[in-house]
Amino acid sequence: MAATAAVNSRPTTATVGGQVSIPREQEGFDMPGMAQKMWRPMLAMGLMTVAAGIVAGIVQAGADTPLRFAQIAAWNPGVLFLGIGFLLSTVTFVLAVILGELRDGGAKVQAALGEQALILRRPWTGKAFPLAMMMGLMTLMATFVIGFIEAARLDTNPSGAADIGAWVGPLRFAGVALVFTAVVLALATILRALRFQSDRVTQIAEQRAS
């Protein structure tokens, strides 16, 4: 597994075990660095939103009129789903932090061996998971707002509210599914990073042996 370097206008790339790698210092946007700053606020927002949804459920149980009961039933699922979305986004961010730890740990080991610190060039899964997470969160925020619109129409236009209720429920699940997609894509990126690390250690050992 000899390293083949190709110099052009883009960062210098090398092939390790069939995977394209770049020198550590040539990496562009530092997604793990941003995730390290973002996961705590996201966790706090998720906890607060879910707690608000639970309190709203208790308030709904004690509602004095059927209309008030139905109105809370219209918007509260949006609150709870948004909270779950924030918490799943926290999982995605922490997975991005794991990717950063694998990258930095691998670079540290290579440097200790006196070798050039190569890292895996970000695969398509690594580019797609932040986008999937953002799309999922935006969908959940939209359904959160739509829930309040539905609740407002219950008083004046009940059939319109029923129409909204028919499609907004599945849309909430679609939002959560997108955030889960982000989690799976991040895990797939971790798998590739682990494979790259074992291939790189094997490559160094073979170079030393020959």
Added chain:
Amino acid sequence: MDTMMREATRLQQVAFALLATVTLGWMAGVGLGFAVAASDNASFVADTSAWLPAALQGVLAIAIIAVVVSLLAIIRRIRIRAHVLSEALPRLLQS
């Protein structure tokens, strides 16, 4: 290194404690669901049906937090692994 190992162990223990809470939570939720189905008390049925799904979403939230805590323990273990490998591998390759 010792601090990181202690942190990783503590995070694993917290994750297991959260899992125990989740297990108790969904068991209570399922039990209340059956109680609602069997009850003739209309106000109990209406009230419980209002707050139970929200409370179960809270249980789901605790389960996700358990995942986050487990991942944080994994981060500590990855750091320990990188440190150990950067110390041991050069010596192994020299010998």
